[in-house]
Amino acid sequence: MASYPSIADDPLRALLDAAVDAIVLIDAQGLVVGFNRSAEQLFGYRAAEVHGCNVSMLMPQPYRGEHDAYIDRYAHTGERRIIGIGREVVAQRKDGSTFPIDLSVGEFSNAGVRGYVGILRDISERKRHEAMLRQNGEELRRIFEYAPTAMTTTDLEGHILRANRACAELLGCRIEELVGKRHSDLVHAEDRPRLLAAYAQLREEGGEFRQEFRYPRRDGTEMQALLYSAAVADDGRQQMIISELVDRSALLAANREAEALRGRLTHAARVGQLGEMVSGIAHEVNQPLTAIANYAHACRRLLQSGDATPADLIAPLEKIATQAERAGQVIRGLRTLARRGETPRQTLQVNQLVREVLPLIEFDARQAGIRLRMQLATGLPPVHCDEVQIQQVVLNLVRNAVEAMNGARSSDVIDIVTSTQEPRFVEIVVMDSGPGIAPEAADRLFEPFYTTKPQGMGLGLSICQSIAIAHGGELSYYVNERAGATFALRLPRLD
Amino acid sequence: MSDGLVYILDDEEAVCDSVTLLLKSVRLPARSFSDPDAFLADWRADWRGCLLLDVRMPRMSGLDVQRLLRERGNRLPIIFMTGHGDVPMAVEAMRAGAFDFLQKPFHDEDLLSRVRRALSSDAKQAEAGRQRADIERRYAALTPREREIAQRLVDGHANKVIAIELGLSERTVELHRAHIMQKMDVRALGPLVQMLLSLRG
Numbered sequence: 001m002a003s004y005p006s007i008a009d010d011p012l013r014a015l016l017d018a019a020v021d022a023i024v025l026i027d028a029q030g031l032v033v034g035f036n037r038s039a040e041q042l043f044g045y046r047a048a049e050v051h052g053c054n055v056s057m058l059m060p061q062p063y064r065g066e067h068d069a070y071i072d073r074y075a076h077t078g079e080r081r082i083i084g085i086g087r088e089v090v091a092q093r094k095d096g097s098t099f100p101i102d103l104s105v106g107e108f109s110n111a112g113v114r115g116y117v118g119i120l121r122d123i124s125e126r127k128r129h130e131a132m133l134r135q136n137g138e139e140l141r142r143i144f145e146y147a148p149t150a151m152t153t154t155d156l157e158g159h160i161l162r163a164n165r166a167c168a169e170l171l172g173c174r175i176e177e178l179v180g181k182r183h184s185d186l187v188h189a190e191d192r193p194r195l196l197a198a199y200a201q202l203r204e205e206g207g208e209f210r211q212e213f214r215y216p217r218r219d220g221t222e223m224q225a226l227l228y229s230a231a232v233a234d235d236g237r238q239q240m241i242i243s244e245l246v247d248r249s250a251l252l253a254a255n256r257e258a259e260a261l262r263g264r265l266t267h268a269a270r271v272g273q274l275g276e277m278v279s280g281i282a283h284e285v286n287q288p289l290t291a292i293a294n295y296a297h298a299c300r301r302l303l304q305s306g307d308a309t310p311a312d313l314i315a316p317l318e319k320i321a322t323q324a325e326r327a328g329q330v331i332r333g334l335r336t337l338a339r340r341g342e343t344p345r346q347t348l349q350v351n352q353l354v355r356e357v358l359p360l361i362e363f364d365a366r367q368a369g370i371r372l373r374m375q376l377a378t379g380l381p382p383v384h385c386d387e388v389q390i391q392q393v394v395l396n397l398v399r400n401a402v403e404a405m406n407g408a409r410s411s412d413v414i415d416i417v418t419s420t421q422e423p424r425f426v427e428i429v430v431m432d433s434g435p436g437i438a439p440e441a442a443d444r445l446f447e448p449f450y451t452t453k454p455q456g457m458g459l460g461l462s463i464c465q466s467i468a469i470a471h472g473g474e475l476s477y478y479v480n481e482r483a484g485a486t487f488a489l490r491l492p493r494l495d
Numbered sequence: 496m497s498d499g500l501v502y503i504l505d506d507e508e509a510v511c512d513s514v515t516l517l518l519k520s521v522r523l524p525a526r527s528f529s530d531p532d533a534f535l536a537d538w539r540a541d542w543r544g545c546l547l548l549d550v551r552m553p554r555m556s557g558l559d560v561q562r563l564l565r566e567r568g569n570r571l572p573i574i575f576m577t578g579h580g581d582v583p584m585a586v587e588a589m590r591a592g593a594f595d596f597l598q599k600p601f602h603d604e605d606l607l608s609r610v611r612r613a614l615s616s617d618a619k620q621a622e623a624g625r626q627r628a629d630i631e632r633r634y635a636a637l638t639p640r641e642r643e644i645a646q647r648l649v650d651g652h653a654n655k656v657i658a659i660e661l662g663l664s665e666r667t668v669e670l671h672r673a674h675i676m677q678k679m680d681v682r683a684l685g686p687l688v689q690m691l692l693s694l695r696g
Contacts, residue, residue, distance in 0.1 A: 316513075
């Protein structure tokens with residue numbers, strides 16, 4: 001560093017060179033009289049190169065050309081624009097590149113020599129950081145703005161702070177129309193108290209909620225939407241609420257359509273099933289009818305013969321009633337299953353469902369030499385279900401069991417057991433002692449169009465499973481202790 | 496009617512019971528089975544009457560029962576009881592020698608008339624059997640020489656021809672012939688020939 005004996009002695013220079021900040025001293029004319037080591041590193045000049053030069057060489061145009069005027073103005077007006085204030089300015093290195101600095105300027109006067117001291121700190125890093133933050137903020141804003149999901153932010157009172165394009169589009173209005181409104185004013189009047197309550201809870205306790213609300217659109221239609229809101233907390237205090245709005249109308253419509261399709265499919269499967277069973281069912285009705293006709297003819301003849309007492313007729317008449325009841329049961333089961341279209345879900349007892357449907361398969365089972373053994377638990381809780389569909393599943397499972405056991409003479413009983421073995425469910429179990437199911441087939445049991453039967457479509461069990469799932473239940477298979485197959489239909493208990 | 500019995504085989508207790516009652520109302524004795532195995536175990540060749548047989552039963556069909564009975568030499572006329580869609584089975588049963596069939600549910604007259612016809616057919620058959628047994632018994636009483644001569648009579652040979660063929664005198668043949676007529680309990684040649692022909696058939 002060059003000498004500037006009038007203002008500096010050795011301890012001062014040592015101090016200047018030790019400073020982390022670049023320090024530049026200039027005289028009253030703006031000529032450099034001091035340039036410390038940090039300044040050398042920052043600008044790429046040696047001290048000797050700048051000493052005695054106008055300090056304006058350290059700044060780019062237009063400041064370079066105007067710097068002398070700055071000094072002049074201060075000398076004449078005493079108006080401080082930078083001295084003692086500091087500001088961000090641009091500096092220029094020896095190689096011509098520029099960089100932002102934080103500049104603070106002080107004035108000094110020592111032994112009649114007046115001058116200025118500039119302390120410079122390179123703020124490129126800070127600037128970059130700031131730019132990045134700005135960019136991130138912009139990016140976030142854009143993400144919010146253009147996100148394909150409808151989003152809003154609201155204050156704790158539920159006033160909308162921001163809403164994005166998807167949100168405006170979903171609600172059929174402009175963003176500006178949304179901002180400032182209360183979110184609760186957007187939903188259907190009947191849903192409003194529920195939303196206000198949900199927001200109040202977020203405000204008090206934080207957390208999040210997920211609820212369905214109806215939103216009237218500008219065009220008069222109504223949208224069914226899932227509102228997902230979460231409180232944004234800072235330092236344990238709720239700051240705002242961020243919400244996402246998902247239009248469920250399309251999904252609900254698709255679900256309804258899928259439901260209708262499944263209804264048609266299950267109905268078709270049911271009708272197909274009944275078709276296959278029709279001769280057995282006809283026989284099952286024909287037997288009691290035959291008995292009834294015989295009893296009735298016998299009663300008439302006994303009466304005509306004149307040697308029958310009224311007491312002789314009581315037994316056959318009672319038998320007629322019994323047989324008629326039996327035929328009626330088959331018809332009842334049949335009528336339920338042949339029903340078309342949607343049947344409302346009802347609160348029902350599974351035992352009743354099982355009792356009603358079994359007569360339909362009774363004949364086929366007997367024909368195969370198989371006994372259907374019911375073990376129905378008493379005091380079962382009711383279930384909420386579509387009786388036709390559940391009977392269809394039971395019938396399907398029992399028929400499968402009969403088919404599996406036909407030919408296998410090992411045992412001749414199929415157990416139909418109801419219980420509450422599983423805590424949340426009422427269970428209907430169909431247990432056969434057939435040959436069981438090969439492991440490779442067991443893996444694909446519920447797959448549509450997978451079948452091991454030559455005439456099968458492979459839809460039976462997959463439909464059964466979809467019915468079980470639609471009821472919030474399940475259908476599962478396992479190998480039982482008789483090495484046969486067990487199928488368990490579980491339906492959620494209502495109590 | 497004779498001492499024949501109406502046997503009923505149907506896996507359905509109610510059908511057995513109601514048919515039994517119907518037959519009882521016209522004083523026709525019946526015995527019913529609801530299990531083919533039990534029926535086959537009890538069956539005896541000398542059972543008389545008829546069999547009302549259900550065509551569709553678990554494990555063993557009515558047609559199976561019919562076949563097993565035929566193999567054992569059953570002579571009971573069989574009336575099949577068929578369900579609604581069992582016409583092909585009924586046809587097969589008739590081809591295999593069933594006496595008749597009835598479609599369930601049936602009118603009592605249809606059942607009773609068929610049962611009566613079957614019973615009388617069985618009774619006739621039984622009578623014919625008795626007569627044949629009678630002829631066989633009498634024929635068995637003939638000596639070998641008498642049988643030789645009887646067969647030649649059936650073939651229409653005159654006494655003289657028979658005498659020459661067997662190396663006997665005509666007088667001896669005449670004596671044998673008188674014994675034959677006496678033992679077979681006939682007065683003329685015509686009935687004798689008829690009787691002996693029935694044995695050949």
